[in-house]
Amino acid sequence: MKSFETNIIEKISHFEIFQTMEHLRLEKALFNAVVQNFKHRELVYRAGDRAQSFCIVVEGAIKLIRHSPKGEDRIMHFAVQGDIVGGLLMNQPDSTVYPISAKSMGPTLVVSVPKSTFKEFWQSDVYLQSKLNSLLYKRMSNIQDEKTMSSSPLKVRLASLLIKHLDQDSTTSQPLSLSLTRQEIADSLGVAVESVIRVMSEWHDDGTIRRSVEKGPEYIDVKKLIQNIEN
């Protein structure tokens, strides 16, 4: 934890949620907030702990994980730059615990805002509340989309997940905006790793997925991908 730097404020002020906010209000909204740095695979929040703060992802990414009774993990959401983690919980009673664990994916920088600041500033700020609502609405839509496809074959669901993580809606070949392991993809879809590997190996063979450099990011040929799942 280190104290605030202006360049971070600067960066945050461009996030969609704060875009129309003046500097002064933004500083109030971040009162007592601290910057936190995480390496790869570090715990940001642990499921079951009291929810005393929420955070804004400034750099890197965080995966939100639910633990099933059988010890399996399910990934609920990948939070990337500009995303807010745990924001919904702040409206809940003080005794509320995080329902999920949050883990960093690669080097990650977040701004952690204490619940007290939420109560003093966010809760009474109509603009922020409505922005939080929007954010939540998007996440909800996402999960509902997934549920709608729950009985589609794995290939379709996997394709949909990949497309969702592309930067633009183009039909050209492009890399994922966030590098995911096969395990993470599997945990996100709720299937076995092996199943994911089998499908993606096939797509590697027919050129739907390519690597320009050895060990480099994987490029998705969207056009081919869509062709693929339509058969």
Place this chain on the structure above:
Amino acid sequence: MKSFETNIIEKISHFEIFQTMEHLRLEKALFNAVVQNFKHRELVYRAGDRAQSFCIVVEGAIKLIRHSPKGEDRIMHFAVQGDIVGGLLMNQPDSTVYPISAKSMGPTLVVSVPKSTFKEFWQSDVYLQSKLNSLLYKRMSNIQDEKTMSSSPLKVRLASLLIKHLDQDSTTSQPLSLSLTRQEIADSLGVAVESVIRVMSEWHDDGTIRRSVEKGPEYIDVKKLIQNIEN
């Protein structure tokens, strides 16, 4: 559509979301609202229509349905007394359409509130916004729970759904708070009707589910149910 009656206001004022609200504020919150009555299986909202109003369920129940491209339906949520349908959308831009269809389940009475009232009163009311957040949070938790169990065998997911729809958390035998057809259960779980029927037939045979009267409601023996799925 008929004009407002005091006994409806009376009833609404006891819903959790309005509980601590004075009468005057409640009337403002329901400015220009209308009462709507639906019979069985009527369309309350149609997916794709402009979202110009939201509604509060006063009596009966409404199922929220997503249509998959293949013509299958997935039920996202069963809204019962006190629930709000479409409330999240009111924070979104005017061009937003309902992402779901809403259908009544049995005779249903709702209060339909126009978007204009939301903008004038709800949006600037911190208390209501935070209540909406809470509501959304609960629904989100629910869907996430389901996603967490997505790879559990059908028996487990079905049991979990049944338990969720019991009135109390007792271990005695009790009926569902909402009568569901097998088809609705299947659409909610994202499986085939036949699969649901097979499991429930089995549970009828071993006494986990019983009917006190022919055609009456089905009583769930929770203790037995839990025993059942633990094997």
Place this chain on the structure above:
DNA sequence: CGTAGCCTTGAAGGTGATCAATGTTTGTGG
């Protein structure tokens, strides 16, 4: 009294889970 919605059962078949074994890469501590 016919249609639409719902419930039921059986048989056949496929998708994805599970288990097992093995290789690769990355990070850690001696």
Place this chain on the structure above:
DNA sequence: CCACAAACATTGATCACCTTCAAGGCTACG
């Protein structure tokens, strides 16, 4: 810098669970 552990990737074989298709019955309702 090497050895070892931990995370990640891969492939094959087997099998359970659930889907799909088909056929039929029941009940409510206009």
